[in-house]
Each structure stands twice: as C-alpha cells, then as structure tokens.
Amino acid sequence: MNKVLENAFYYLDNFHQVLQWIGERYGDLLNEEERAFIDRFPLLPQAARALFVRMVMRKGVLFRASKLSYAEIGCTHDAAQPLALEGWIEHDPELSLDQLFDLLQKPEIGRLFQLVAHEKAARKAEQLEALRERHEGSHRFSAWYANSGDHVYHVRAKPLCDRLRLIFFGNYHQDWSEFVLSDLGVYRYEKVEFPPSARGFRTRRDIDEYLELHSCRERFREGEHPLEVLASLPPAGSDNEWLASRRQKLLFQMGQQLEKLREWDGAFRVYRDCSYPGARSRAIRVLEKDEQIGLAWEWLRKAQEAPESEAERQHLLRMEPRLRRKLGHVRALARKPTPVARLDLNLPMPVSEWYVEGVVRDHLAREDAPVFYVENTLINSLFGLLCWDAVFAAVPGAFFHPYHHGPADLHSADFQRRRAAQFAACFAQLEDGRYQDTIRRNLVLKHGIQSPFVFWGVMDETLLDLALSCIPAEHLKKWFERILADVKSNRTGFPDLIQFWPAERRYNMIEVKGPGDRLQDNQLRWIDYCAHHNMPISVCYLQWAE
Incomplete structure (x- = not known):
C-alpha cells in the first residue's frame, strides 16, 4: 500500500526528515532561532507538531480553527496550545479589515457588518472598499466577530520555516508538495x-x-x-x-x-x-x-x-x-547560410481537430517510412539517456537534497567543464558502439525518474529502435556537442518531425511552418548547424488549398 495511505502522519515524518537533514548538514550555518526550533520541535506532542506542519504547508499565515479539521489530529484547540506556548503561533491575533475579509465568507460578512441589500449583493472586493470608510485600525478576531465560536491562529514561525525550506531545497520555488508527490509516486528522483x-x-x-x-x-x-x-x-x-x-x-x-x-x-x-x-x-x-x-x-x-x-x-x-x-561604412559581405532542402505542400484544411505538424506528419508517413512528431524531445532524450551518469554526477553545488529535478548549475557556463571527464566517457561510447546498450539500459533502469533532458512520455522502445538504427553515431555526437556548448539555448529549436527509412537505415528531420509562420532564431541556428554538418534536414512550408 502507498506510504501516504498507510501513514496518516506522512507529512509530519517528511518535515522531521527535513529538520534532521538540515541539522546534520547545515548545523554550523544556522542562527540561534533556527537551531532552537530544530531542537525543540521533536519534543512537542504529536498532535501539536502535526497541526503546525499542516498550517506551514498551506498558503498564508492566518488560519481559522474551523478550517483545520484533520482526523489524525483531533481537537485543534488542544493541539494548538503547546505551539502558542513556544511562541510559534499566536492565538486570536489582531487583524486589519483586509485580513479579516480574507478569513470570512461572504454570508458572514453580511451578517457581521449588517449590510443592506445592495451591499450584500456586491462583490466581496466592493464590500471591502465600502467598509474601509467605516472601520479603521486592527482588532483581535474575537473583537471583530465575538459570537463566531471560532478561533484564529497566526503562524508566527512561518518565515522561520520558509528559511529552513530554502536551506533544504536551495530555492523558494520548490515547496513541501515535493514530498507528497514523491510519496504518491508522481515524481521519482535520481539518488x-x-x-x-x-x-x-x-x-x-x-x-x-x-x-x-x-x-x-x-x-x-x-x-x-x-x-x-x-x-x-x-x-x-x-x-x-x-x-x-x-x-x-x-x-x-x-x-x-x-x-x-x-x-x-x-x-x-x-x-x-x-x-x-x-x-x-x-x-x-x-x-x-x-x-x-x-x-x-x-x-x-x-x-x-x-x-x-x-x-x-x-x-x-x-x-x-x-x-x-x-x-557610413562599406557594406560587408554576408555569409550565406548553408542551403537547406525545401518542401512545399498544398493540402486541404482538415475538418476535425488538427495541428499543423500533425497534418504534415500524417501526409508524409508511409508504412515503410514512419514519421514522428518529436520536436525537442527525441535528441534531448537520447542525450539524457546516454549521459545520465554525467548529468547526475555529484559535483559541488549541483545537488543539495534528494528532490532535485536536475543539477542546480544546469544553465551555468561551466556546466560541461565541471563534468568534462564524465561527458568524455559518455561520448567515447559513441566511438566504439557501446552507446546503444547504455541508452537502452537507462531507458529501462531510469524510467520515470525526473531528468532535465529525458521526455518519458515520448520515448518508447519503438521510437528508440528506429532512432538508434537510422541515426549514425557521428550525427548524435554533433547534436550532443552542441547541446553541451549552451544547454540553456540549445535544448530547444529542434525540427518538429523526424522520418525514418528503416530498410535504408537513414532519416530526415523536418521543420514545419504553417501559413504566415516563420523560422525562429534558435530554429535557424539548428537548421544551419545540421546543414553545415551534412545532417539531413528540410523545411516544409504548408499552405491550405482553396
């Protein structure tokens, strides 16, 4: 059974894992407040710790007790007491009118402020604007709403927990949901x-x-x-x-x-x-x-x-x-781009749902020459599968925690230089033929694990067999070298389609442009690069028949 379904306190276990990780790896960098929190938190009752983590995982810092109903925690009021004693939450804080409005539902606002009929019908934002003229200052929730029968908590330690989250993840865009998605098997990460x-x-x-x-x-x-x-x-x-x-x-x-x-x-x-x-x-x-x-x-x-x-x-x-x-300088002679094969199609516009690349794909496909819509997915995936060990090499500053989607320095100018030996070992396989076994093995062993290069939804054995059979190793090497030269810019811009002729062990990349569409800069660079290195590529211009 899934860990999340087995353990009602899975989120609390995850939070403890973060605190332990930070304490062991960053203990010498923590300030007094952070160290005290890590030391004190495990000593509180389980229900109190669980309630705290539930609030920290949610947006905002103000919560109504009536909205914090969790079977495994029980009475919210009892669970909150130890947290208040530690000073990590404040019970019944002072609230501005704006903060109060964020907590109240529209019917409650109408009852509490005795709004007239047209004010009750107004939008919440309009109600707030009207009431600002009548109510100034801040008051405790119990003073604003004396007969609510509810409590409000202010999580004063939220900034502290955000700092701890930053220290763990190394960024603010990853949050506690990473643990849940991992527990559910939605995300898997390389160890x-x-x-x-x-x-x-x-x-x-x-x-x-x-x-x-x-x-x-x-x-x-x-x-x-x-x-x-x-x-x-x-x-x-x-x-x-x-x-x-x-x-x-x-x-x-x-x-x-x-x-x-x-x-x-x-x-x-x-x-x-x-x-x-x-x-x-x-x-x-x-x-x-x-x-x-x-x-x-x-x-x-x-x-x-x-x-x-x-x-x-x-x-x-x-x-x-x-x-x-x-x-007023003399005009310089411009370098002419390498000629690229051009394909012009004039086709009837489909009646049912369609997209331009799909129309061209279906038109060009033959039983002995299948066509796939791959865009940036195929070559990146082949690169990622061959160079998996190099991409996930534990160089300093690349991985800070177990939940990385890819190296933190992926877009750094020295990404390749810092892993030069590992990438050289991967590229050597393109010379002696071992690359096919490595790519096939990693397709199975690493399937579903997060990677900045591999598109698991596209890569399957059929596409892989055709690619490895029809694309020469020297062409893969040229593509991979250019990706590594500038990962940020060169992961995109690949042609939309690839057509294979398995019997002849050859292929062709096809960039598709519909009516009025034009080639983008990164597409022009890839097309010129492929043509310059004698890699088969063409540009297809589609027009709709009258």
Whole structure:
C-alpha cells in the first residue's frame, strides 16, 4: 500500500526528515532561532507538531480553527496550545479589515457588518472598499466577530520555516508538495551522493545573501522601479557560483525592464556590469537605440572577436549591417547560410481537430517510412539517456537534497567543464558502439525518474529502435556537442518531425511552418548547424488549398 495511505502522519515524518537533514548538514550555518526550533520541535506532542506542519504547508499565515479539521489530529484547540506556548503561533491575533475579509465568507460578512441589500449583493472586493470608510485600525478576531465560536491562529514561525525550506531545497520555488508527490509516486528522483562539498550554502553569508536577493526579486516582480531595487541589491559577497548566477539573472531582468521603459542609460549600465548570457548584445542594442552608434560599434567589434555563444554571434550579425549603414561604412559581405532542402505542400484544411505538424506528419508517413512528431524531445532524450551518469554526477553545488529535478548549475557556463571527464566517457561510447546498450539500459533502469533532458512520455522502445538504427553515431555526437556548448539555448529549436527509412537505415528531420509562420532564431541556428554538418534536414512550408 502507498506510504501516504498507510501513514496518516506522512507529512509530519517528511518535515522531521527535513529538520534532521538540515541539522546534520547545515548545523554550523544556522542562527540561534533556527537551531532552537530544530531542537525543540521533536519534543512537542504529536498532535501539536502535526497541526503546525499542516498550517506551514498551506498558503498564508492566518488560519481559522474551523478550517483545520484533520482526523489524525483531533481537537485543534488542544493541539494548538503547546505551539502558542513556544511562541510559534499566536492565538486570536489582531487583524486589519483586509485580513479579516480574507478569513470570512461572504454570508458572514453580511451578517457581521449588517449590510443592506445592495451591499450584500456586491462583490466581496466592493464590500471591502465600502467598509474601509467605516472601520479603521486592527482588532483581535474575537473583537471583530465575538459570537463566531471560532478561533484564529497566526503562524508566527512561518518565515522561520520558509528559511529552513530554502536551506533544504536551495530555492523558494520548490515547496513541501515535493514530498507528497514523491510519496504518491508522481515524481521519482535520481539518488545522488551528497558529500559535504555539495552543500548549496557554504556560509551563513550565503543564506543571508540569497534572502536579500529574494527580497529584491519580489520587489521587482511587484512593480517597483528597477533602479530603486538596484540601489538595495546586495553586493556579490561570496565565491558561490550558484548564487552569483542568480544575481546576474536578476540584473538581466532589470535591464530588460529598463529597456521597456526606454531608460537607455540605466539599461546600459545594468547590462554593462552583467555577465548573464545575452547581456552584452542587449547592451549594444541599447547603445544603438540611444543613438550612441560609435560606442555601439566599438562594443560590437569587440564582441565579435570572441562571441559568448552561437546565439550572441547571430544577434551580432543581425546588428552589424545596421550599424555599418548608420556609420557610413562599406557594406560587408554576408555569409550565406548553408542551403537547406525545401518542401512545399498544398493540402486541404482538415475538418476535425488538427495541428499543423500533425497534418504534415500524417501526409508524409508511409508504412515503410514512419514519421514522428518529436520536436525537442527525441535528441534531448537520447542525450539524457546516454549521459545520465554525467548529468547526475555529484559535483559541488549541483545537488543539495534528494528532490532535485536536475543539477542546480544546469544553465551555468561551466556546466560541461565541471563534468568534462564524465561527458568524455559518455561520448567515447559513441566511438566504439557501446552507446546503444547504455541508452537502452537507462531507458529501462531510469524510467520515470525526473531528468532535465529525458521526455518519458515520448520515448518508447519503438521510437528508440528506429532512432538508434537510422541515426549514425557521428550525427548524435554533433547534436550532443552542441547541446553541451549552451544547454540553456540549445535544448530547444529542434525540427518538429523526424522520418525514418528503416530498410535504408537513414532519416530526415523536418521543420514545419504553417501559413504566415516563420523560422525562429534558435530554429535557424539548428537548421544551419545540421546543414553545415551534412545532417539531413528540410523545411516544409504548408499552405491550405482553396
């Protein structure tokens, strides 16, 4: 039987697992409040601990006792008493009118405030706006709603628990539901070794810096002006590469917002000091928009000497003709892209439900030449299956806990370099033929385990057999090398369809474009790359017959 169904307190066990993990691995980084909580929490009665975790797992910090009905806990009021004595929750807190409205249902509002007929019919937000003029200040719930027969609890220790969750996961986007989904078998995770060097946070300063960055990120997302947020952005205070990458991403996002606001000087200064991929080409574009053409040209020429990626090279090539023209320079000869086979189809529009790629797939498919809609799934999956051990290598800063969907440094510029030996061992299998056995074995052994590359819903033995039979190892190697060169950019942009001719052991990749659709930048880069390396690829342009 499933663990969740067997054990009514599974969520409490999970919470204890987190506390134990943090205590063992991060004990030297915890502050006094965090250490005291980890020491004291296991000593409370089970019902009190369970109630606390139930509230922590839910959104918000204010809860009505009547909404906290759990059979395994029993009387909520009794369970809450030890928590109040510890100061982790507050019973009957003072509430603003807005907070009260979040807790009350609409009929209760009508009774409590004696609303007239048209006010009762109004929306809750309109009721709140009207009552703000009559009720000021904060009052305890028992004073607002004396005859409710209910209690309200304020979880004062929620920020503390959020910090502990951060220390465990290394981010704020994963929450306690990861445990539940794992218990239910919805998510399965690769088992990775966790040496002391693999800690996400190495010093207390790392934790504090993350919290400061998170606060700035939230202010920015809520609409505060980027330059105001930037003024309080903490300086890079550690050598933690993972933290530094988060800081650079936030800087890049603030630069983009300043661009939208047409604040060219501010945007340029942010991009100038930002190392996030794409920041340099954006800086050049901002200089161009600000009509600082000479400086933009200087930056472009310097960037062309050592482009950071194919994506940047593409952007630079696009900007160069404009800047040359504005400066009156001689027009440079553009490099012509490698010719790509073109397929034009004129088909009747289907009557039933359809999508463009599916229409082309069904039209081209033959019994001896099946066609599959794979887009980004097939090549990524083959890469992920062959390089499974390299992707999940326990290098420092890659995995902090047992619930990682993939390495934390997946999009870092040095992702491949830090695993160079492991990836070299995987690629060697493409040379001696062992790669097929490794891919087939991992398809079975790792099936369903979370991976940033493998799409389990698409990969099956039929597709795998055709791919391994028809795609040469040297083509796989070229694809895999390009993915590793820039994981963030090159995991996408693959052609939509692949057609196999099993009897001839060959294949063709097909990018499909419907009426009015055009090739995107990352698609153009993949098409040019494949054509340049003599890998079969074509672009299909579909038009609907009159």
